[in-house]
Amino acid sequence: MLKRLNANMTTMKKLREKIGRYILRIEDHWNAISVGKQRLMTKVFFGGYVLITVIVIVNICISTTRRNNTMSINHIDGISKKLTEKGSKHNEIVNSSTKK
Known part of the structure; x- marks a missing residue:
């Protein structure tokens, strides 16, 4: 775990140095322009x-x-039937109130 943490820190330091060098290079180009x-x-x-x-x-x-700038709220369809377990009492309670 400690090795992984140190590896991530060195990666972040390398990234920070790379970004710093890039910024200095861009700033040098900007200063070279009239x-x-x-x-x-x-x-x-x-x-x-x-x-x-x-x-x-x-x-x-x-x-x-626009005049037709209204928000319509509809029933959400598309819940997969595979996710419901057959024979589960919880699903019978939940599915009892849904429209079919």
Whole structure:
């Protein structure tokens, strides 16, 4: 048990180090780009974020203003007959109130 725990901890440490190296590499690439390109990319990403946000809000507004926006609650079908044990008194009690 202790060996397994230590193995998991070393795996997590390796993963953390790998993620840390990846972040440093990406940050170096970002710093290598000129400030003008950084600003342009930031504006493009922010514009995409705003566009997606507006689309989601409009979609929610459209879906909630529909007149047929009702929730229907129906009986759940599809419980397997194999799961019930034949001859069990518990199943007779449970199944006695179900519609057939």
